[in-house]
Amino acid sequence: MAVPTIELNDGTAIPQLGFGVFQVPPAETAEAVSVALAAGYRHIDTAEMYGNERGVGEAVRAAGLDRGDVYITSKLNNGFHRPDDARRAMAGTLEELGFDYVDLFLIHWPLPTLYDGDFVSTWQTMEEFKAAGHARSIGVSNFQVAHLERLAAETETVPAVNQIELHPYFQNHDVAAYDSAHGIATEAWAPIAQGKVLDDPALAPLAERYGKSPAQIVLRWHIQRGYIVFPKSVTPARIKENFELFDFELEPDDVAAIDALDRGEAGRNGPNPDVFDYVPAD
């Protein structure tokens, strides 16, 4: 079944369901992405930090697909926020992928405690990448409301997307509400909380009733909430399962039952972007 697309604020369109490759070992990435492409995925989410952009490009070429048939996102790594470093990083990403553009390039983390708190010049460098055609769309990841407000006050371009941790246990309401009020599409990373939400007792009866797995129920909830998702798996059966989301629809009461699982800040699984300051070693 066809994956719906979401129109971004720059007029481009992104498939609402994709395939994420965080923690897929570089040597296994081409194989996992090949399985995903064969299952029908046409949107891949990678990052320089994951070390596996090369395998993404290899799999797209091996599938015999045209570049324009696959939506590829990558991200600026944390050590490269200064404009000249960012320019080298953008070139490095294209080199690794083996393509001359990405569909979407994101600032991976805002790092407000580093670079003298300056992510504005980094964003202005991202604007250059869009103008030069290296990235068709530009966006951010892990930006909190205060970071987005600062970009709005000091720069010209509203990010096309904000990729944030978001799943039933951590629904990140403040950021998602800011995004939606300002025309920024929300991408939900760790959409199944890296597996941790799947044993929740609320999901088993829904899975039973719809004849779907708990992962499919949660991913469908994201789709109906309007979020963009790209679950990760290295398991072929799960890769296929996670793609089968468009032959059923959750009733409003069942969407509400999953809404009720939110634990607020206590449900956050990953780092808090206000203090996260990890910079990988060279």
Ligand code: NDP
């Ligand atoms: P996910 O929520 O996608 O969960 C992945 C985990 O769930 C893996 O352990 C996988 O196991 C397991 N899993 C996948 N499908 C199923 C299934 N159907 N049934 C049971 N278990 C399943 O976590 P991610 O952190 O990977 O998030 C998804 C993507 O979001 C990433 O790959 C990346 O692209 C992006 N991301 C972005 C971040 C950012 O800072 N911008 C941070 C983190 C993620 P297995 O692989 O063994 O099958």
